[in-house]
Amino acid sequence: MREVAIIGIGQTKVGEHWEKSLRQLAAEAIRVAMHDAGIERADALYVGNALSGEIAHQEHLGALVADFAGLKGIEAVKVEAGGASGAAALRVGYLAVASGLNDVVVVCGVGKMTDRIEAMRTAALALTLDGDYEAAHGLSLAAVWALIMRRYMHEYGVKHEDFAPFTMNAHSNAMGNPYAMFRRPISAEAFARAPMIADPIGLLDMAPLADGAAAVVLCPARQGREFTDKAVEIVASAAATDAVALHDREDPLFLRAAHLSAQRAYQLAGVKAEEIDIFELHDESTIAAALSLEACGFAERGQGVRLAQEGKIALNGRIPISTMGGLKARGNPVGATGLYQVVEVVQQLRGEAGVNQVKGARLGMAQSLGGSGATAITHILAA
Amino acid sequence: MSIAHNWRLRNQRYRLVGEVCGNCGAKLFPPRDVCPACGHSMATPSLTPMQGENPPEGTNQTTAYVFSGRGEVYSYSTVYQAPEGYGEFVPYTVALVKLEEGPLVTAQLADVDPDEVRIGMPVEMVTRKLKEEGKDGIIVYGYKFRPRLKA
Numbered sequence: 263m264r265e266v267a268i269i270g271i272g273q274t275k276v277g278e279h280w281e282k283s284l285r286q287l288a289a290e291a292i293r294v295a296m297h298d299a300g301i302e303r304a305d306a307l308y309v310g311n312a313l314s315g316e317i318a319h320q321e322h323l324g325a326l327v328a329d330f331a332g333l334k335g336i337e338a339v340k341v342e343a344g345g346a347s348g349a350a351a352l353r354v355g356y357l358a359v360a361s362g363l364n365d366v367v368v369v370c371g372v373g374k375m376t377d378r379i380e381a382m383r384t385a386a387l388a389l390t391l392d393g394d395y396e397a398a399h400g401l402s403l404a405a406v407w408a409l410i411m412r413r414y415m416h417e418y419g420v421k422h423e424d425f426a427p428f429t430m431n432a433h434s435n436a437m438g439n440p441y442a443m444f445r446r447p448i449s450a451e452a453f454a455r456a457p458m459i460a461d462p463i464g465l466l467d468m469a470p471l472a473d474g475a476a477a478v479v480l481c482p483a484r485q486g487r488e489f490t491d492k493a494v495e496i497v498a499s500a501a502a503t504d505a506v507a508l509h510d511r512e513d514p515l516f517l518r519a520a521h522l523s524a525q526r527a528y529q530l531a532g533v534k535a536e537e538i539d540i541f542e543l544h545d546e547s548t549i550a551a552a553l554s555l556e557a558c559g560f561a562e563r564g565q566g567v568r569l570a571q572e573g574k575i576a577l578n579g580r581i582p583i584s585t586m587g588g589l590k591a592r593g594n595p596v597g598a599t600g601l602y603q604v605v606e607v608v609q610q611l612r613g614e615a616g617v618n619q620v621k622g623a624r625l626g627m628a629q630s631l632g633g634s635g636a637t638a639i640t641h642i643l644a645a
Numbered sequence: 646m647s648i649a650h651n652w653r654l655r656n657q658r659y660r661l662v663g664e665v666c667g668n669c670g671a672k673l674f675p676p677r678d679v680c681p682a683c684g685h686s687m688a689t690p691s692l693t694p695m696q697g698e699n700p701p702e703g704t705n706q707t708t709a710y711v712f713s714g715r716g717e718v719y720s721y722s723t724v725y726q727a728p729e730g731y732g733e734f735v736p737y738t739v740a741l742v743k744l745e746e747g748p749l750v751t752a753q754l755a756d757v758d759p760d761e762v763r764i765g766m767p768v769e770m771v772t773r774k775l776k777e778e779g780k781d782g783i784i785v786y787g788y789k790f791r792p793r794l795k796a
Contacts, residue, residue, distance in 0.1 A: 381727065381728060381729040384726060384728040384729070385728035385729040385730065388728050392751075394657075394675075395675065396751050397728070398654075398775060398785075398787070399739060399751055399752050399753055399775065399787070400724065400727060400728070400734065400737060400739060400753060400775070400776070401724075401728075401751060402724065402726065402728050404726065405722050405724050408722035409721070409740070409741050409751075410720070412720045412721060412764075413719065413720040413741075413764070416720070457725070458723070458725050459724075459726045460722045460723065460724045460725065460739075461722055461723050461725075462722070463722070505681070507751065508741065508751065509741055509748070509750055509751050510749075514719075514720075514749070
């Protein structure tokens with residue numbers, strides 16, 4: 263197996279792109295990444311996306327995006343794992359290069375979520391739950407996070423307002439990210455007053471669904487210098503799964519897939535959690551952020567919220583999260599999200615994060631979750 | 646969801662039919678082909694027992710099992726933004742219910758004020774309408790849970 267490096271990154275703004283179609287968004291991010299890497303051709307393309315069939319009436323994205331991005335003819339497939347689709351596509355691209363079978367690989371994540379009304383987007387996201395035993399009973403993904411959050415609050419004596427720092431931190435950081443969807447601060451009062459989606463999950467607990475695309479170019483690490491002097495190495499790539507239905511999990515308050523995936527990634531990279539300088543976690547909901555910190559060894563069980571309250575998740579904190587806004591404020595274009603996380607880690611490790619720069623960042627971790635945590639895919643990158 | 650799809654789920658939706666693993670004795674809802682507790686590969690039970698006729702304890706054949714429907718609320722949430730198809734029921738309360746035999750199940754709560762729901766509240770299964778598949782489509786029924794009525 264060979265080491266793999268990222269030699270180019272690209273992203274579109276995250277938002278409601280009424281004028282841009284799914285294929286246009288994907289092609290835009292890919293062209294920016296290829297230009298960043300200084301390449302005109304690639305051996306393979308992996309497209310991460312969830313729900314294109316349901317929302318954009320379009321499947322078969324591998325071939326479609328390859329054609330419209332000027333890569334017609336190369337091997338290309340769509341990779342899907344719910345909200346972790348982008349990270350899953352990166353994993354497949356990583357395996358293609360690490361195996362020695364491909365040299366230059368483009369990975370793109372794309373999400374086109376805003377063409378449908380709210381109720382339809384909610385129903386589409388529910389397709390990543392257990393259809394027969396969760397979605398059929400009227401559950402939304404937000405409702406599943408709500409069931410987890412209510413029990414968590416009950417067991418650990420935490421109040422809803424205690425989760426505000428996750429949202430406030432994300433929005434504060436997004437102000438320095440020109441690609442972010444929401445670039446204004448949110449106060450603790452606004453968080454507490456927000457209307458309920460599925461209580462105790464309120465409007466400001468959940469990341470907004472949006473449109474966007476992000477892409478990276480991979481090559482063998484040994485060849486990285488031929489393309490760029492800003493190559494970033496992928497030192498770990500690990501994926502794990504758990505029961506899709508929350509009620510089938512051994513412990514509903516533990517993101518076991520996130521834990522397994524992170525443990526394996528630490529082992530592959532030869533590092534401990536304490537050595538991670540930035541963690542782009544899957545803050546699809548405030549409770550998901552707290553549980554991700556606990557599952558990956560940054561906080562004890564039931565203490566994830568306290569980490570946020572004590573400011574340890576800030577840019578100058580012990581474990582900065584959502585450094586460019588996270589899912590909550592940069593936005594959540596579902597299938598594209600995993601690639602946005604990785605692009606942002608690369609920006610940090612290259613020293614190109616501007617006002618959001620985490621000083622001395624050398625090791626960055628990105629983790630994407632599918633559904634309510636049934637898939638977890640973790641990548642660790644090194645400067 | 647199609648007619649065939651809903652029809653396949655009828656024993657689970659109307660009668661909480663699960664199964665007992667013939668290898669480790671775990672009571673499972675819904676039935677599975679591989680036991681999540683011990684990994685034992687299970688043939689689909691060939692007989693659905695009549696109401697009340699569960700297999701005697703200690704049998705080591707995988708058999709169907711009808712849950713009593715009694716349980717308690719493990720967690721709950723009242724939904725205000727519903728997925729398409731469930732909007733007419735808003736607000737409705739969903740819950741994780743811990744059945745007295747062990748498994749957790751996800752379902753809506755019925756016949757109860759959202760403000761009165763508590764973790765630990767005893768509940769029992771009832772059969773209610775889950776949704777309508779459009780104006781001309783089938784009406785889908787299934788399990789919900791209401792506060793357990795005392796005699």
